Amino acid sequence: MSDKPYDPSAEGAQMSFRGRMSYGDYLRLDKVLDAQEPLSAAHDEMLFIIQHQTSELWMKLALHELRSAIACVRRGEVRPCFKMLTRVARIFEQLNSAWDVLRTMTPSEYTEFRDSLGQSSGFQSWQYRAIEFLAGNRNLAMLGPHNHRPDVVAKLEEILSQPSLYDEAILLLGRSGFDIGADGRRTDWRETRTESEAVLEAWRAVYHEPNRYWELYELAEKLVDFEDYFRRWRFNHVTTVERVIGLKRGTGGTGGVSYLKRMLEVELFPELWKVRTRL
Numbered sequence: 001m002s003d004k005p006y007d008p009s010a011e012g013a014q015m016s017f018r019g020r021m022s023y024g025d026y027l028r029l030d031k032v033l034d035a036q037e038p039l040s041a042a043h044d045e046m047l048f049i050i051q052h053q054t055s056e057l058w059m060k061l062a063l064h065e066l067r068s069a070i071a072c073v074r075r076g077e078v079r080p081c082f083k084m085l086t087r088v089a090r091i092f093e094q095l096n097s098a099w100d101v102l103r104t105m106t107p108s109e110y111t112e113f114r115d116s117l118g119q120s121s122g123f124q125s126w127q128y129r130a131i132e133f134l135a136g137n138r139n140l141a142m143l144g145p146h147n148h149r150p151d152v153v154a155k156l157e158e159i160l161s162q163p164s165l166y167d168e169a170i171l172l173l174g175r176s177g178f179d180i181g182a183d184g185r186r187t188d189w190r191e192t193r194t195e196s197e198a199v200l201e202a203w204r205a206v207y208h209e210p211n212r213y214w215e216l217y218e219l220a221e222k223l224v225d226f227e228d229y230f231r232r233w234r235f236n237h238v239t240t241v242e243r244v245i246g247l248k249r250g251t252g253g254t255g256g257v258s259y260l261k262r263m264l265e266v267e268l269f270p271e272l273w274k275v276r277t278r279l
């Protein structure tokens with residue numbers, strides 16, 4: 001064996017990128033890696049920033065997948081949508097594992113830089129709100145923190161002007177011959193839909209005969225899977241928050257843990273959970 005360090009250029013590895021697109025060029029890494037600017041001298045602020053930035057990147061992908069999934073259900077092409085919804089669930093699984101990294105930060109370490117955060121908070125994450133709105137949880141009060149950003153409000157309003165993922169699934173039930181009651185007569189997608197006995201009954205019929213309604217059944221289970229992972233994200237969040245700030249108020253102005261616990265009760269696809277009791 002030779003002592004000389006191995007040189008991959010010997011087998012053709014490209015070493016000269018003058019005038020050629022490189023890894024960093026393609027991924028715009030100068031931009032991405034230049035976007036971490038801690039406001040304090042605290043060691044853990046870098047962890048906090050990167051944890052949020054990576055979460056926002058994963059949310060960007062989740063939005064991309066959810067938008068396409070909605071379009072597929074609208075066209076009645078549910079099979080490609082299954083893959084996208086599986087991916088969204090996996091993204092949330094990824095975000096769930098990421099809490100383990102953040103949990104290495106102790107309350108004292110967070111206190112070192114918490115004041116630097118001012119009144120900023122994840123409560124103002126427009127991508128998180130866009131995911132909720134696209135899925136079907138539409139609370140117009142959540143537009144409030146974005147009033148100073150007309151471009152963000154426009155993006156969220158665009159989402160609200162169209163049926164959500166769950167609305168589209170229900171409309172598909174209707175097109176498949178089921179009675180979907182008031183959901184079949186909706187024209188304003190901004191208003192929160194009310195749970196309905198007709199929709200619950202339609203899902204019951206689907207779950208009663210999975211083989212007969214295989215695609216609707218599979219779609220319903222993909223939705224439940226997504227909500228399952230989403231709920232775990234909320235639970236991990238509130239548990240991490242309690243571990244780090246106890247019962248202090250949030251920088252965003254809410255009660256903190258009390259607010260987040262309340263959010264644990266929000267259901268994205270209520271009839272899909274209720275149907276289980278009827279089977």
Ligand code: HEM
Pocket residue numbers: 051052055056102110120121122123124125128237240241244245249250251252253254255256257259260263
């Ligand atoms: C030490 C870590 C964290 C603490 C102490 C914390 C604390 C809080 C608190 C207290 C709230 C309630 C709103 C408020 O009054 O501020 C909140 C909301 C929120 N946080 Fe965090 N958070 C942490 C990490 C994260 C991470 C890593 C994310 C990922 C993006 C995140 C995303 C959110 C979102 C989206 C909301 C709004 C939830 C809703 O309205 O349902 N947080 N957080």
Ligand SMILES: N[C@@H](CC(=O)c1ccccc1NC=O)C(=O)O
Pocket residue numbers: 052114117120121122123245249250251252
């Ligand atoms: N709401 C948090 C602050 C916080 O976590 C935060 C602040 C700025 C950017 C993202 C944040 N993460 C989630 O809420 C707190 O009350 O300590």
